[in-house]
Amino acid sequence: MLSKNRIKYINALKIKKYRQMHEAFIVEGAKSVLELLDSDFKIEFVLSTSEFRQKYSSNLSRHNAVTETVTLQELQGLGSFQTNDSCLAVAKTKDNAFLSPDMAEYALILDDVRDPGNLGTIIRVADWYGITKIICSEDTTDMYNPKVISASKGSFTRVTVFYTDLGSYLSANAAEKKVAGAFLGGKSIYDYNFSNSGGFIVMGNESNGISKEIEAFVTDKVTIPRIGEAESLNVGIATAIMLDNMRRQNAVKR
Incomplete structure (x- = not known):
């Protein structure tokens, strides 16, 4: 069962000032979380249903993501979208780094x-x-x-x-x-x-x-x-x- 502190933390990240304060953000849904796992973003943790964890165990273990199994009801209560039936991740934001223009792009x-x-x-x-x-x-x-x-x-x-x-x-x-x-x-x-x-x-x-x-x-x-x-x-x-x-x-x- 998810702790009250974790639930409070995830809900706080729906608001910009708390995302900035904690330097973290939410990623919802199987496709986006799988893309996140294959990226260079630092992941704090992944919450997933047992079905998602079993299906993508190799992805999760390959990237050494801290994973917690939750129920579908817990997941839907946390996220912003009713259609999320698989997973939610919290990752660290990146620095607002200067982007120089490319010569030929x-x-x-x-x-x-x-x-x-x-x-x-x-x-x-x-x-x-x-x-x-x-x-x-x-x-x-x-x-x-x-x-x-x-x-x-x-x-x-x-x-x-x-x-x-x-x-x-x-x-x-x-x-x-x-x-x-x-x-x-x-x-x-x-x-x-x-x-x-x-x-x-x-x-x-x-x-x-x-x-x-x-x-x-x-x-x-x-x-x-x-x-x-x-x-x-x-x-x-x-x-x-x-x-x-x-x-x-x-x-x-x-």
């Missing part, structure tokens, strides 16, 4: 993306298209939010996120690089030429788009042409379209 810039589901989706999309670096504004939602971790489907283990003042970062690192920003008004993405030498792709806030401060650093305003009547695109979907076109163009150039 693109990095994502997220300007005030607030919805945890959107951030998690963007991390997953970035992983799909081989983008390993995301630079976020200080107001962008916390990547260790349980909803972000869940929506990323394990991609948080392969994509590095850095939070900083975007104006200062771009001022110091965007010289002589293309900075493509997603706007409702701009050059069609189908006509835009993504640089083969890398740069930045900027995605803005769900309601307000890219801020005026960050717009000043954008060298190329790009739009996804609207054919139908929808007012706007979800920022996660828009990110996928931007990255897909970038990768397709670069593949053709090679």
Whole structure:
């Protein structure tokens, strides 16, 4: 049976200030926990049903994870999602380490993306298209939010996120690089030429788009042409379209 202190600790990690205080976060569900086990994150402990522990005993023993068997009722009472029927892990957060731009690759810039589901989706999309670096504004939602971790489907283990003042970062690192920003008004993405030498792709806030401060650093305003009547695109979907076109163009150039 789980101790009251452990239950209290896990529940506290659902809140940002306690994640920061303890430098720890929650990972729920079989897929995400298995990805965590194969990553370089330091794991505090894993809570799992007996079925999960038996099925993945080699994974757990290979990574020497401290594992405690719990009932399905205990697990569902702890997690944020009703569908979790296998495991929950607590891992240590990583330092907010500076990310330098690559010479021949693109990095994502997220300007005030607030919805945890959107951030998690963007991390997953970035992983799909081989983008390993995301630079976020200080107001962008916390990547260790349980909803972000869940929506990323394990991609948080392969994509590095850095939070900083975007104006200062771009001022110091965007010289002589293309900075493509997603706007409702701009050059069609189908006509835009993504640089083969890398740069930045900027995605803005769900309601307000890219801020005026960050717009000043954008060298190329790009739009996804609207054919139908929808007012706007979800920022996660828009990110996928931007990255897909970038990768397709670069593949053709090679």
